[in-house]
Amino acid sequence: MPKAPIYFDNHATTKVDPRVVQTMLPYFTEHYGNAASRNHAYGWSAEEAVEKARKQIASLIGATAKEIIFTSGATESNNLALKGVAEMYAEKGNHIITAATEHKAILDSTKHLEKQGCRITYLPVMADGRIDLDMLRDAITDKTILVSIMYANNEIGVVQPVKEISKICKERGVLFHTDAVQAVGKIPVNVMEDGIDLMSITAHKLYGPKGVGALYVRRKGPRVQLAAQMDGGGHERGMRSGTLNVPSIAGLGAACELCQQELTAEMKRLGFLRDKLKNKIMSELDEVYVNGSLEHRLPGNLNISFAYVEGESLLMGINDIAVSSGSACTSATLEPSYVLKALGAGDDLAHSSIRFGLGRFNTEEEVDYVAGRVIEVVKKLRDLSPLYEMFKEGIDLSKVQWTAH
Amino acid sequence: MAYSDKVLDHYNNPRNVGSLDKSSADVGTGMVGAPECGDVMKLQIKVNPATGIIDEAKFKTFGCGSAIASSSLATEWLKGKTVDEALTIKNTDIVNELALPPVKIHCSVLAEDAIKAAITDYKTKKGVAVEAGALAVH
Ligand SMILES: Cc1ncc(COP(=O)(O)O)c(C=O)c1O
Numbered sequence: 001m002p003k004a005p006i007y008f009d010n011h012a013t014t015k016v017d018p019r020v021v022q023t024m025l026p027y028f029t030e031h032y033g034n035a036a037s038r039n040h041a042y043g044w045s046a047e048e049a050v051e052k053a054r055k056q057i058a059s060l061i062g063a064t065a066k067e068i069i070f071t072s073g074a075t076e077s078n079n080l081a082l083k084g085v086a087e088m089y090a091e092k093g094n095h096i097i098t099a100a101t102e103h104k105a106i107l108d109s110t111k112h113l114e115k116q117g118c119r120i121t122y123l124p125v126m127a128d129g130r131i132d133l134d135m136l137r138d139a140i141t142d143k144t145i146l147v148s149i150m151y152a153n154n155e156i157g158v159v160q161p162v163k164e165i166s167k168i169c170k171e172r173g174v175l176f177h178t179d180a181v182q183a184v185g186k187i188p189v190n191v192m193e194d195g196i197d198l199m200s201i202t203a204h205k206l207y208g209p210k211g212v213g214a215l216y217v218r219r220k221g222p223r224v225q226l227a228a229q230m231d232g233g234g235h236e237r238g239m240r241s242g243t244l245n246v247p248s249i250a251g252l253g254a255a256c257e258l259c260q261q262e263l264t265a266e267m268k269r270l271g272f273l274r275d276k277l278k279n280k281i282m283s284e285l286d287e288v289y290v291n292g293s294l295e296h297r298l299p300g301n302l303n304i305s306f307a308y309v310e311g312e313s314l315l316m317g318i319n320d321i322a323v324s325s326g327s328a329c330t331s332a333t334l335e336p337s338y339v340l341k342a343l344g345a346g347d348d349l350a351h352s353s354i355r356f357g358l359g360r361f362n363t364e365e366e367v368d369y370v371a372g373r374v375i376e377v378v379k380k381l382r383d384l385s386p387l388y389e390m391f392k393e394g395i396d397l398s399k400v401q402w403t404a405h
Numbered sequence: 406m407a408y409s410d411k412v413l414d415h416y417n418n419p420r421n422v423g424s425l426d427k428s429s430a431d432v433g434t435g436m437v438g439a440p441e442c443g444d445v446m447k448l449q450i451k452v453n454p455a456t457g458i459i460d461e462a463k464f465k466t467f468g469c470g471s472a473i474a475s476s477s478l479a480t481e482w483l484k485g486k487t488v489d490e491a492l493t494i495k496n497t498d499i500v501n502e503l504a505l506p507p508v509k510i511h512c513s514v515l516a517e518d519a520i521k522a523a524i525t526d527y528k529t530k531k532g533v534a535v536e537a538g539a540l541a542v543h
Pocket of ligand 1 (some may be wrong): 154
């Protein structure tokens, strides 16, 4: 048996690659200068590290180094992109388009902007988790200044048709921002080929440290401008003030370089492991549903609903495995995942879902073990489930009169 | 979230899992909750016609670990009680016994509802008038 607990929650965060840690260490105790100190060697070596990282990030995403703005993570990058554009382009319009399945860092930012007088359109998604391009086209008005659609979803791993979205935006003269936190370093992302104007990334999802990220801001065709959301020393081309977090930035750069080197092989390896996990589970259990498109999906993601089994009880049974559930029975709200609800899966299937997030440090041995444990616990819980019993008796659960609760 | 040892024990070794014959005159069945709310409990009692004592209780639950533990515990408590004694089991007793945190109190409420629903079903079958309010609706 592999050493427990097994970490299959790589969409929540990732382990920092030991090679990244090694890159960071000298910037705590040796080269601890302020990257803005222009007149001594400490400052120069810190600046050098920052500029190297900028190049490494730019290289991974097909940008130029000057287009990388460092932030404290993707929550900040998303806030800066949305609020910065809304403020800067207020004279042009006040309408922003996003999608129902976005991360809270987007949805709460747009809610904030709504209070300030912006109009926000929340596009629904189709059953496969992707937006409908015709609906996007129809939603754009002459007041639209920004479309913000995530590259890949953090729960279901579904990849949006980014190239098609950017093409529509370009035709209509609207800026395009994408929260690419889950995609960068995992699948090919290229701001030129993909036609992206602004893009949020964070280090801790790509085997770098927590609390550091970046916003890509296009400089040519068009030159995107942003109103800074934090006042101070005017760092980062005036878009984001604050002394740069040099060790973490060096880590983000190193993490991007490693992802770039390993991307193709890692995509293949994770896709194989994910498919193995899926196939093993689905060959042993009936009534298992994959949430979201399998075709347009991150290789390391598997989000499945085990019908007639409640997600939290399943997590309790596989407590030697770190995964997450779309059922929020653990929280005070008792609300199932809004992303799964947006797919139209039905609350019952949302309550039965588990997200498996495979990453760089997972092995085939772990996949075999996890599949076996999941199968064992789902079988046990179905023996306990009145719903599975009714299903087996041929009762249509959708026709049952449930008691109000 | 950490579970109490008692919740873990009931989850790992649930008591009295199974089903009784719904159509039997001595069996009362209660089914409460809804799949879209994330929990459904089925609780059944079998009453000895000679003594009026519940000599079998079974459950099946779709729900979180606390919901499973609440219904498992309920079946343990039901056995050996008369129907009227069974009606005195309160959700707060379950909360205390299992050390349920505030967000899990609804699981104990559901278990109490399931007990009442099973007893109501049994009494209805026996032609006993069911006193108003016995079946709480939430
Ligand atoms: C899609 C997506 N956007 C944004 C974030 C927020 O990133 P950060 O934790 O760096 O603020 C996350 C991760 O939690 C995410 O998955």
